Amino acid sequence: MTRLLALLASANPPTTTSGDFWMPVRGSANAAAVDWLFYFIYYISLFFFALIVGLMAYFIFRYRQRSPDELGEGPSHNTPLEITWTVIPLILVIAIFWIGFTGYMKGAISPDGAYEIQVVGAKWKWMFGYPNGYIDENLHVPVDTPVRLVITSDDVIHSLFIPAFRLKKDAVPGRYTKMWFRATQPGEYQIFCAEYCGTSHSDMLAMTIVHPPGEFEKWLENAANFLDKMSPAEAGEKLFKQRGCTQCHSIDGTRIIGPTLKGAFGHEVALTTGQKVLFDEDYTRSSILNPQAQIVAGFDPVMPTYQGRLKDREISAIIEYIKTLK
Numbered sequence: 198m199t200r201l202l203a204l205l206a207s208a209n210p211p212t213t214t215s216g217d218f219w220m221p222v223r224g225s226a227n228a229a230a231v232d233w234l235f236y237f238i239y240y241i242s243l244f245f246f247a248l249i250v251g252l253m254a255y256f257i258f259r260y261r262q263r264s265p266d267e268l269g270e271g272p273s274h275n276t277p278l279e280i281t282w283t284v285i286p287l288i289l290v291i292a293i294f295w296i297g298f299t300g301y302m303k304g305a306i307s308p309d310g311a312y313e314i315q316v317v318g319a320k321w322k323w324m325f326g327y328p329n330g331y332i333d334e335n336l337h338v339p340v341d342t343p344v345r346l347v348i349t350s351d352d353v354i355h356s357l358f359i360p361a362f363r364l365k366k367d368a369v370p371g372r373y374t375k376m377w378f379r380a381t382q383p384g385e386y387q388i389f390c391a392e393y394c395g396t397s398h399s400d401m402l403a404m405t406i407v408h409p410p411g412e413f414e415k416w417l418e419n420a421a422n423f424l425d426k427m428s429p430a431e432a433g434e435k436l437f438k439q440r441g442c443t444q445c446h447s448i449d450g451t452r453i454i455g456p457t458l459k460g461a462f463g464h465e466v467a468l469t470t471g472q473k474v475l476f477d478e479d480y481t482r483s484s485i486l487n488p489q490a491q492i493v494a495g496f497d498p499v500m501p502t503y504q505g506r507l508k509d510r511e512i513s514a515i516i517e518y519i520k521t522l523k
């Protein structure tokens with residue numbers, strides 16, 4: 198109760214960023230307001246829980262039946278009492294609605310000129326697309342800058358969840374959802390998928406990396422030029438991880454959702470049709486662009502197409518990388 202009164206009296210969101218027993222670190226400008234409302238509801242609930250259960254226990258004892266033929270005269274009505282226990286909760290729920298609704302609107306409408314990042318959820322990987330066309334498996338953002346995320350999905354419904362920013366939004370195929378935030382502290386914050394989306398749902402992880410002032414642009418420029426800076430095989434390895442191939446293909450011989458690519462290049466592959474084909478450059482390329490055309494025997498046709506999502510140069514780099522997996 199004293200904390201509730203203190204909260205109400207200050208009418209200011211908590212300002213520490215460290216998080217506490219119930220809540221993780223506060224990494225965005227919006228987090229404190231969310232936590233304030235959480236604790237407001239939390240302390241109200243604690244108060245009424247104690248009041249109601251306490252009175253109940255007391256009444257059970259106070260009005261117990263003392264002898265078999267004792268029947269109390271029970272009151273039928275108490276108008277002032279009934280008005281009190283209706284009006285006070287009414288005021289509280291209106292307050293909760295108001296704070297929640299205005300907070301929601303603030304979170305839903307992004308400021309003009311926010312930095313825009315395209316987010317795509319796919320089984321089972323997040324991809325973050327930056328304005329210069331570069332795609333990364335993590336969300337990199339500049340500190341103290343409003344960032345708008347435009348979110349969609351390639352397959353089923355996923356949900357982008359960044360606990361430290363108190364943000365969660367569904368990624369729906371065929372539709373764009375949006376949310377925005379302003380990160381307040383450089384650091385790394387976990388991203389989860391919060392909508393059960395199949396086998397590797399719980400591995401659908403990524404990080405938010407908040408860069409200190411001035412470093413985000415440097416990072417982006419450097420990251421975007423990786424095809425020029427690395428050898429094709431190295432760039433291929435990066436793409437292989439970045440574009441989610443690792444979710445389905447191991448490189449150490451274990452079978453996951455798709456066949457392992459260890460030692461596969463240059464050997465024959467048995468297809469569901471009974472045919473055998475050589476695993477060469479052309480086969481790799483067509484497996485990536487047109488995965489449903491030739492299905493490997495013993496596997497389900499679940500690989501998404503990368504048509505329009507990988508450039509020729511990137512596919513060549515991936516082929517060079519697969520060649521190195523001896």
Ligand SMILES: [Cu+2]
Binds near residue numbers: 318354356390393398
């Ligand atoms: Cu998911």
